[in-house]
Amino acid sequence: MHPYRTHTCGELRPAHAGREVRLSGWAHRKRDHGNLVFLDLRDHYGLTQCVIDTASPLFAEVEKVSPESVVTVTGTVVARSAETVNATLATGQVELQISAFNIESAADMLPMQVAGDAEYSEDLRLRYRFLDLRRDRLHANIVLRNQVIASIRRRMIEQGFMEFQTPILTASSPEGARDYLVPSRIHPGKFYALPQAPQQFKQLLMISGFDRYFQIAPCFRDEDARADRSPGEFYQLDLEMSYVTQDDVFAAVEPVLHGVFVEFAKGAPVTPTPFPRIPLAESMLRYGSDKPDLRNPILISDVTEAFRGSNFGLFARVVEKGAVVRAIPAPKAATRPRSFYDKLNDWAKAEGMGGLGYAVFADNEVRGPIAKNLEPARLEAIRTASGVAAGDAVFFVCAPKAEAAKFAGAVRTRLGQELELIEANVFKFCWVTDFPMYERDPDTGKIEFSHNPFSMPQGGLEALTSKDPPDILAFQYDIVCNGVELSSGAIRNHRPDIMYKAFEIAGYSAADVEARFGGMLSAFKFGAPPHGGSAPGIDRIVMLLAGEPNIREVVAFPMNQQAEDLLMGAPAPVDPARLRDVHIRVEMPKAKEPRGS
RNA sequence: GGGGGUGUAGCUCAGUCCGGUUAGAGCGCCGGCCUGUCACGCCGGAGGCCGCGGGUUCGAGUCCCGUCACUCCCGCCA
DSSP states (O other): OOSSOSSOTTTOOGGGTTOEEEEEEEEEEEEEOSSEEEEEEEETTEEEEEEEETTSTTHHHHHTOOTTOEEEEEEEEEEOOGGGOOTTSTTTTEEEEEEEEEEEEOOOOOSSOSSSOOOOOHHHHHHTHHHHTTSHHHHHHHHHHHHHHHHHHHHHHHTTOEEOOOOSSBOOOSSSSOOOEEEOSSSTTOEEEOOSSSHHHHHHHHHTTOOEEEEEEEEEEOOOOBTTBOSEEEEEEEEEEESOOHHHHHHHHHHHHHHHHHHHSTTOOBOOSSOOEEEHHHHHHHTSSSSOOTTSOOOOEEOHHHHTTOSOHHHHHHHHTTOEEEEEEETTOTTSOHHHHHHHHHHHHHTTOSOOEEEEEOSSOEESTTGGGSOHHHHHHHHHHHTOOTTEEEEEEEESHHHHHHHHHHHHHHHHHHTTOSOOSOBOEEEEEOOBSEEEOTTTOOEEESSOTTBOBTTHHHHHHHSOGGGOBBSEEEEEETTEEEEEEEEBOOOHHHHHHHHHHTTOOHHHHHHHHHHHHHHHTTOOOOEEEEOOBHHHHHHHHHTOSSGGGGOSSOOOTTSOBTTTTBSOOOOHHHHHHTTOOOOOOTTOOOOOO
């Protein structure tokens, strides 16, 4: 007999009755009846009830085994009597009569219980991640992650994509997030950087003639964490294709994401392909966000003209100075008490808005402080624009365009939640397209790349030379699901002449471009196919499919918000000799104690 | 870098608003009883720098100041 197991803890069925078997696993839970003990043995595959009574000399040993000890149990499979079958357990029709018992590894008193669904602080869970990973929820999430990645890989290969590995130690990229730096021992004062994404490598692979690239790629960015953003590192389904238009990329990505979501959504509806395409400008107007949550039925509209020159002086004056007014409908909110509106007003102030005006479209009248100051024609214009019916209310945001869009989006989200309008258990996808190539820094007035500097401007060189930079759009797109940005991508700029011009507009000389992207640029000068791609975030996909609100729930060993690994103790000070090896001298910030480890 | 929330037993939390006897509960742990449970049940017990430091007060878990940790958000994330 195998020293550890003949079967797994999820395997035994009535057909095994009478067989002598051996199981190994963790002592999940014990029910001690004094002269009879039930021991639930757990492994990756399931749970099996083992039983022993005082007739056995092993009884005392089994009775005192501590939870989460690893044990090997040998015995006879016994069919349970009808009254004692546990229908909630896959192995619940049988149990194991213990005839031999060996403790492989005894467990101390636990800082957190594995059995049961008690909640623990994230601090504790990260410190004892190996215990947390044994628990149902996290264990299932990591299994799901594995299945999602396997499915993605299969779907990509079926579509003719080749999987690559690209360097982890690479060069710092001048645009984008802060890099993680790795000092060079051989080259004093020089550093490698961990890749923020394999962006340049995948483009080089296209130029190298491989046609269709993908990678489940680790990406490293030294930026602060969020609930949906891992500190330090995360994974992307990075992909790139040659000789493609934007539509070709969409047509390649959609079936993969749609297929994976249908496969793992447990019956929840998934937007059919092709996914809706929403230009960024429309997204900002109608949804108040560059990542619209289409589960929320509320649509924002512009009602600036209804307030221009009106008796509602507060808005009229600001509109004269160039502000816009956005209307956010609140379906069936007319019967809500005054407190509903006051509460939202207080919330708006706390969010940094001046307040939140509103009008209530009741059956025969329009009520509210703003409505009193507007003529019927103006109210009718608002009603038409916002599409409200009798019984609805409308909220108003008045501010400079960008700010108004953002606040209106926050109001839309808040109303969707308050009025319980957000559709549950559904995955709603869309593409957000036509991102601008540049934006003007509001403080300095300087023109900067708004997203990826390697994107192809719509209209090519001609657009760059003839248009006002903020008006130039790029073949740049995001994919959004339920208000979560899953990926961004672009058709790349493969033309050196266009690239020099694009960088020139953002204030980089030809020499700058050559110094920073010399490798890429030389590649473009020796025959580069038109190409483009995208990079959906793996962690976010799994997070959505697992129904988790936090990305750390789908990562086996995440760092905490301070980018520390509490289990391994990273980051940590290193021996001075090792610092000398890499020519580093540490200068501590003043008046701040270093974080201990 | 900034703002909000949290910090009390191994763990999850109550008590803090409005200062006053020996700081409680559930789970876990230890001991006892229990032969059909599956979140087993019953009885008993141990376990506390009330995050840390300072202050106010006759008296601080509770009020004030500072600080640290965790978390959520803003900045940041081409």
